[in-house]
Amino acid sequence: MGEKNIAKILITGPFNAGKTTLIKFISSEQLLSRDVLTSDRLAKFKPMTTVGLDFGILHVNEMLDVHLFGTPGQARFNFMWEVLSRGALGTIFLVDSSSTRAIHEGCLMYRYYCEHQYYHSENHAPIVIGATKRDVEGAVELHRLAAALQVPREAIIPCDPRKKEDSKMLVTTLLERIIDQGEEREPEPEEEDEYDAFF
């Protein structure tokens, strides 16, 4: 039997957006999630937070496993994307839409992510943005969140990672984009030897 293929999906976004929850719902087994007491100024927002990374595996079939990586939410861990996003099929970017602090941090992270993607990714893997905590009072309008992130309103998907169906919807949206993007991509020129054939 051949070696099993591994595909990678990255779950990222600022602090307290629901990344760990999403991985929990999608994974067949959750191998690593280390929550510790929040030690910095963010402690008042969330008592426990992820250090290192979240990691879950979704067994697709005998040929393929999906590794789901969740990055830590604090901007100071941005550097981890560079490592984690290498070879990823795509990224789900979650933002807590009820917190102006999270949105601000999300803008910085998203900008960093786009620059990183542009300069380092060979495949320009797609990204899906999920706006979480829509049910919390004070959640900003989606068009305002879109303006802050400088993306079209349609690019943002309202969701609640605590609901399995919403988590599935985010992942399926990402996968559909990966497929669409692949189909839109121009095929490589067929070359017996293109230079010899034309010159």
Added chain:
Amino acid sequence: MKSVRFQVNRRPMKSSRRLHPNENILKHLLVLRKALSDKRNSGYILYSTKELQDEVIRIAHGVPVMSQQTMDGLRALFGAKVTSCEFVLSHGSAAHGEENGAPLAVGQVLNEIHWDEDTLEYLCRCFSRLPPCTVQMARVHELGFHDGLTYLLLYQTAMKEGDRFTARTFLALQDSCTPLERRIKVLMLGYCLGLIQPVAREPKRAKAKRQEGSENHLSHIGFATMILNKIRGL
């Protein structure tokens, strides 16, 4: 008379796309390009169209020989009417040295030619297949071609794009900039007269890396489809 024939590669294209009956116009133009660039030898391009068999365009030391036959042949070639052609080299023929050359013939025929929409679309598709190339600056009016402005646009676009420039980029310009027919004419002129040259071949390593990226991309689509089916079933 000793004749040496060279033909372009006649292996079938690998594309699964349905081909136009004259899909090989670039191959025919390549025969002309090679004949015009061969300044040492003389010979003739032997061609056939649907209506005519074994017509010739005579070329003496890289210059078309002045005659109605030559002009008709170039018109057939540029009009995408040729179904097969090859260049036949002639050695020891004294007659070629005495014939009048028509160095402006290619430019003059291209000045007058017009294509219908289907042919334009077909030519556009053919030229889009050219790999990255460079464009040499030339005073095209000295080559008998009137549309120097469009040639200049081609040159400028190629300069701007550098090594990434392909005919596809030039063909993708807006019609409001210059009509497609004029853009195709300058591409044809540049290609046949050797003013368009390929950029240096891609190093093998870079080529392998690009192909690997392409294969990875295809596997990504396959993986995504499998995962999608799994997630929908969760």
